[in-house]
Amino acid sequence: MYVAVKGGETAIGNAHRLLAQKRRGDRSVPALTIGQILEQLTLAVDRVMTEGSLYDRRLAALAIKQARGDLIEAIFLLRAYRTTLPRFGSSVALETGRMLIARRISATFKDLPGGQLLGPTFDYTHRLLDPALEDDGELLPPDPVDDVDDAIVPRVTDLLGDDGLIEADGDSEPDAPVGDLTREPLSFPADRDLRLQALARGDEGFLLALGYSTQRGYARSHPFAGEIRMGEVEVEIEVAELGFSVPLGRINVTECQMVNQFKGSGDAPPQFTRGYGLVFGHGERKAMAMALCDRSLRARELGEEQTAPAQDEEFVLSHLDNVQATGFVEHLKLPHYVDFQAELELIRRLRAEHNARTADETVVKEAAE
């Protein structure tokens, strides 16, 4: 029986070999290739890159394979790798106004400069399971797009901003240093750069639920999807010796600009306010939820009454990280018998005292009768 608390080392080794077997599954089925994950599970790759805070499609695909499709586990793998990488510097702010657009929609204007471009979207599909997908059949090619030139498509918020109808985009200087919560512990109140970083890394499901709660009246902010755009942007880095910025390459991002009502205050006239979301790859749900949460977290800055969880910066930023959350929730699997023993001893003692007391009372009562 003492064996029960011994032999951990052998058990761990065995469990891990069993895990490797289970991951591979039936050997008569060909192994999943990284290329297949990259090409056919692209949205999973995008989510893992975003919440793993590392833009590397191949590593994300590898993590998904290793994690048996558990995306939070894959995010964890990517984060644990990322933490060992040296940091050379930070890029110049992305210019999403110069994005090579693959998808761009606005819910606030029927038509606008640059037009609406649906791109590859689940929207308006009928969610009917397609038995044809069991085989790798022929697909109808989409019509070729007429003019895919590098025409600059202005952002909706810039169009509104020209008339002063929407607030300016933050008051920090474009060249101001950007915080990094993976290198400095987060403290509260957090500046918007750190808040946006935390939200971008945050769990999609958690932000989705919080964003949803704001729509249902818990910190209502009357949002409009001013614009959602997805496509390629150039990443540039400033090289000190050169004195100008050099392009590093292009990455795919999805950006969401929420336009929210604001009644104005003593100092400020009524104008629209912003909520901002940006994620790697194609991740509209996350970008929109992030934009809703960014806006609701600005309650203090905008002098709004703070009543709902989505407005509570310390609550939201302390609980949105799924790697932290899953670790701490799952640590309950670790042995706790020392602490449990302490509780057991206390509860036995309290029960014994309780029983002794009730026994005394019964005796006294009987004597009185």
Add this chain to the structure above:
Amino acid sequence: MSAATDSAPAETGPSTYNFAYLDEQTKRMIRRAILKAVAIPGYQVPFASREMPMPYGWGTGGVQVTASVLGPNDVLKVIDQGADDTTNAVAIRGFFAKTAGVATTTRTSDATIIQTRHRIPETPLGPDQILVYQVPIPEPLRFLEPRETETRTMHALEEYGLVHVKLYEDIARHGHIATTYAYPVMVENRYVMDPSPIPKFDNPKMDNCPALQLFGAGREKRIYAIPPHTSVVSLDFEDHPFAVQKFSDPCALCAGTDVYLDEVILDDRGGRMFVCSDTDYCEKRRDAGHHGKADEMSEGDFA
């Protein structure tokens, strides 16, 4: 498996990762936090906790502290629930054996660094030892006040009335202080500190301890410390003095008394026995010829 799983340092260090996994810059950052923590006993120092290859809540803080104080000549012991052979202790010991190639031991007296979760070894520690605690929630006021912004202010102002109210409410309701583990302590008469979820049985061992005690909370990004020979007092009241758990039976294997025991359920008919939670201490006593009830009955099964 033999009781003592000593291993010699590896001949060649790992090539893919730095010694003890973390890069030197990160270790320096953590050492600065440790120095500050030692200078202000019991004060929680924020540090830029890294994402580690094990989950948050499974010892990432302790592992980062250990990685930062570990040298090639150190001898490492890792325990969880007092035992060297619990799964997480095995995993962490394996991590350092692999990434740092240091010698490991299960013997408390042979170790220079002991990383622990939930216990302090029964064998008294010496001045050349460091005890590294894994801490889940470093804030002793957290369950009274969930906000970090508030609790930091409370510490700054030494506003500890709430803790005493909580302990008093326990007495009013149960006749006892109902905190049995993670029992709050006052360090050097200044900071109220969470001793990590060790049973309050272990609290007295922290007081005036000749070893350096370091606490790492990875997820919460805090490090704190008790330097050697620091006063550590468990909070209590004059009429309800602090008292530790007492067990009615001695250890069934080594007959040890005045030790913390684990309850092992033997069958589904209420059969149970109590054995030392500190496996090294228990083995040492049995090697010295002490035998408990269960050990006498079936000697040889435990080899």
